[in-house]
Amino acid sequence: MSDFTTKAVNSIRVLAVDTVAKANSGHPGAPMGMAPAAHILFSQLKTNPANPAWINRDRFVLSNGHAVALLYVMLHLLGYPISIQDLKNFRQLDSKTPGHPESETPGIDVTTGPLGQGVSNAIGLAIAQANFAAKYNKPNFTISDNYTYTFFGDGCMMEGVASESCSLAGHLQLGNLIAFYDDNKISIDGSTNIAFSEDVTKRLESYGWEVLHVANADTDYQGLSDAIAKAKLSKNKPTCIKMTTTIGYGSLNQGTAGVHGSPLKPDDIAQLKEKFGFDPTQSFTVEQDVYDYYATVAAKGAKANAEWDNLFDAYAQEYPEEAEEISRRLSGKLPENWEKLLPVYTSADKALASRKMSEVVLSKLEQDLPELLGGSADLTPSNLTRWPDAVDFQPPSTGLGDYSGRYIRYGVREHGMGAIMNGIAAFGANYKAYSGTFLNFVSYASGALRLSALSGHPVVWVATHDSIGLGEDGPTHQPIETLAHFRAIPNLMVWRPADGNEVSAAYKVSLESTQTPSVIALTRQNLPQLENSSIEKASRGGYVVYDTKDARLILAATGSEVSLAIDSAKELSAAGIPTRVVSLPDFFTFDKQSHDYKKSILPDGIPVISIEVMSTYGWGKYAHAHIGLDHFGASAPAAALFKKFGFTTEAVVEKAKKVDAFYAGKSVLSRLDTPF
């Protein structure tokens, strides 16, 4: 390719180096090594800086997110609202250019950084695209055909979450996914040969990927370009372009861990600029022809976007229903009155496991909510996440489903599933990704879950078998710390519904959420339908579900313990200790209510006892005493366990009496009142 290509590539390298040096913090090596791939790829990226949300844009995910200086440089060149000043503010307080990619910055499709997540997100993006295309494309109307590209490094490939996702991507034959593996053979500890001697090509091939190799990706621009072209021909396999690069290409320390995570020294930067034909006395300068070149790329993207707009107008003529649905989904709105589909229960309705009531909700919603894209980590018959007659999301060649299917067989891959859900949510089009596993195994996906919360992806975890109530499988499967863990994550709803109306409420609030993910904890065992529950009340996160005049004790419970609390309260009230029961299905939602409302539920002067069959850690924010399980569970039938561990009316009443006696004559402040 031309000298101009070299110049553009080196301009990217130098600008990334300046960015990291100015911050005196960051990672110059990977941007320098991947600059050629970035230039070649972004030259043909379908992207419109004037409309970063365009649904048919190509997606780009920087899975090795520490190389973010490269991405900021590319977005700057393309004309996204990242200025030279923003580059100079790299990693500074309140800048647009934080230390890892954050999706708040326009042009950044996914928040990345924790290794292995980004490539998994990219697989989610590709799944969503395949589903969207299969659902809405019509003859002569290719509404959706974008590619998803991702860059990842050795670190990503070492992470299990990437293994899980890549194996699934191969199974799903995602030809719309093109991944660039930065094979630079360096990680923080030094040469990758100290820990990572596997054959990555062979491994990806074993998953069903196409793997291409650009042996000298430092300068073989044509090779990179050819590889992309070839990858696009691979319609039934995801492609990995393994590009062998030199980390920190051009630095005096190129090819070593020394250029990974520290800025280049001034003399090194000087020699680099000189070597590349730049003025070593200048920083943050880009020649006009490079800007001009990228302006033509952006213009091509804008033109493609305009053509797509026209196509969509014509589509709307031909397929008004589909177009309306697409428009609704692009606006991020659910269908009007969708919540009327949610089942409502009375106490006359029969007891059911809340996992079963969750299945009823999904079955009621699926037809009206085409954005529901569900699945399970190989526990479908346990999680009950699949509505009757759901079509599996599968490559048509398998004969097991097709890409318009909305049920994903994730396999036993919880972490990959979580990261893929984030990618599906990031695609847009109002995708509501949900998926199931046992509550205890959502923890396997902790890394992805906190990124859902940080990125504001409103995904839903259907987390069944939510306590020792799962019984015989025993302590390896019984969550204890899990709810505390999740409740401590900012911007995460953690629902634990007590009956059918509360299950409906959990789905109502979760699906209406646009920025907050949810975990919905559900039982294996049956729960009675409560007398005083309602979707409306439960949607506030906490409410009085049983009351007694002049209550002097409150039992605050969630999920399967609410009916136990009500039984106990009745007994206590009869025994002369008037007792109220508060159901707290979601702390996050309850905390957002007005102070007055919350105080009406948990007022001053009344001691509160929490009842929840797992760790009491954290309940101190509402309750003065706790009935819980601050140790691991055991293997036995559920009823035997509840009895053994003191979750019976008798045991609760006994403890409640102790609380009543303890606080007699003492002034009791509501835990809701705090000095600041």
Added chain:
Amino acid sequence: MSDFTTKAVNSIRVLAVDTVAKANSGHPGAPMGMAPAAHILFSQLKTNPANPAWINRDRFVLSNGHAVALLYVMLHLLGYPISIQDLKNFRQLDSKTPGHPESETPGIDVTTGPLGQGVSNAIGLAIAQANFAAKYNKPNFTISDNYTYTFFGDGCMMEGVASESCSLAGHLQLGNLIAFYDDNKISIDGSTNIAFSEDVTKRLESYGWEVLHVANADTDYQGLSDAIAKAKLSKNKPTCIKMTTTIGYGSLNQGTAGVHGSPLKPDDIAQLKEKFGFDPTQSFTVEQDVYDYYATVAAKGAKANAEWDNLFDAYAQEYPEEAEEISRRLSGKLPENWEKLLPVYTSADKALASRKMSEVVLSKLEQDLPELLGGSADLTPSNLTRWPDAVDFQPPSTGLGDYSGRYIRYGVREHGMGAIMNGIAAFGANYKAYSGTFLNFVSYASGALRLSALSGHPVVWVATHDSIGLGEDGPTHQPIETLAHFRAIPNLMVWRPADGNEVSAAYKVSLESTQTPSVIALTRQNLPQLENSSIEKASRGGYVVYDTKDARLILAATGSEVSLAIDSAKELSAAGIPTRVVSLPDFFTFDKQSHDYKKSILPDGIPVISIEVMSTYGWGKYAHAHIGLDHFGASAPAAALFKKFGFTTEAVVEKAKKVDAFYAGKSVLSRLDTPF
């Protein structure tokens, strides 16, 4: 092979089926499919039921732990203390035979069940064996040469944690590891072809494994036996014996998901017994010749153990120092006075990052504690987990170290690392496994961490970059919920030391622990040495680190916030609000102190304000008001972040004054007093 082999195999199948049926809960299919492999393997297992702790016994890990009925049957046949009555109590309260393998049961080497963990534990066991052998074997004195065997299924292979561990095992060339892959092509959702179409053989080969295939492992006993023999010849590669089996072999529903997780129906059991030549009216019967056969296996194991005892006696003559060290280690004791090696600081000593002080501890201890076996997930220069001149644990052929080395280059594989540490701890010989990553990324290993706690493996996580104090890397790397998560796990210490003496205390208590794992959270940034800290005081988990006469306010803090609390207390005291500061480096240890001691630290009548630069969730157990971070962090230099988020003396003093005013005239109960 003989008819007897068939009879023995079918006896195992039938007994496992009876066990599951009696419990009316459990998994019959996998035991039935893997019975041939179990019989062939256990026939040659070096195991001594009279001495389950024998250090040179072969290890066996059932990674697909749901097949535990098989393991109980094998232990029963071998003469381990599992009776027919215990089999009849399968999955019942307080039985020896819980629903998944738990290491409290003699003969069970590791607690398993959560998929992917067991195979990783096995790799840890193999690492420990290789290290133990390299350290202590001498010419003519092969003290250690046991194999580690594991059975795993499709579910394990789908889990990322297994990918991480298996890749590392290949790199480490662990010829002492032999894994049996139960290729039965069925998972809970049905045929594995719905989610798992990868080529497992090719994948394991890509990691550097030897893979053998027994195409008909339902009946090809000779093939299984030959495969084991061949695997033992593979000295520089772990071997996987892929055995194609029929899940539920013999059942009317064999080969389907129907036999995976539910007991066989009575008529199915009847036809099975008849088909196999057993009396369908009998249950839980084993013919004497099968017992006799396994008695000879156990006798062989006892003989091998006795020979080893003799060998060790002779070894002790020749190598008294090594023998003494081995004996000490086998007794589970640290060297006498080892704690004198721990560094002690005064306030005159210079400020250091606590990660650096951790490095000092490791450097002081390593020579006297040969059981220290450390590592890092590719963050060695950040975690500072490697003492100077440490030898890497590496295959000698790499030229990068040898198996006597005690520093493991785990690669970016946190979950695998955690599970491997559990395996190392399970080996015995007092191995003290520790390893490093950023605190935030310990969460990737949640699945393994909770199993450390459940199993009582006293492993140590060196968790650096423990807050927004890591600065520029930003919110993707900054823990918020992490300490709450870990503190809610039963039987887990979560240290967050404030200075050098507290770092020493954290290591002292962690390394002395025999049943409780630890996470030690350490700073990237410097911390001053405190005036009133000591190893002794900090070893109680909480103590008064700064006091003022007639204190009417307490600031309770951990780690980097303790010095901030002291500065704030000084200012408050000077301003007429006498203030105490309590350092709480570990809640778990503090909670174990006497009530009187704890009340002396946090007495009635004084409001407590917690200060910790992450989620306040859970602090209600000690504190009445909280200064924390109930939202995600940001990317900027650390000092800018502490200021932005209110972690300055000025901001703390202002909030403390509000607390003082709020509680003026109110009666304040210590949060330590509870009604039950």
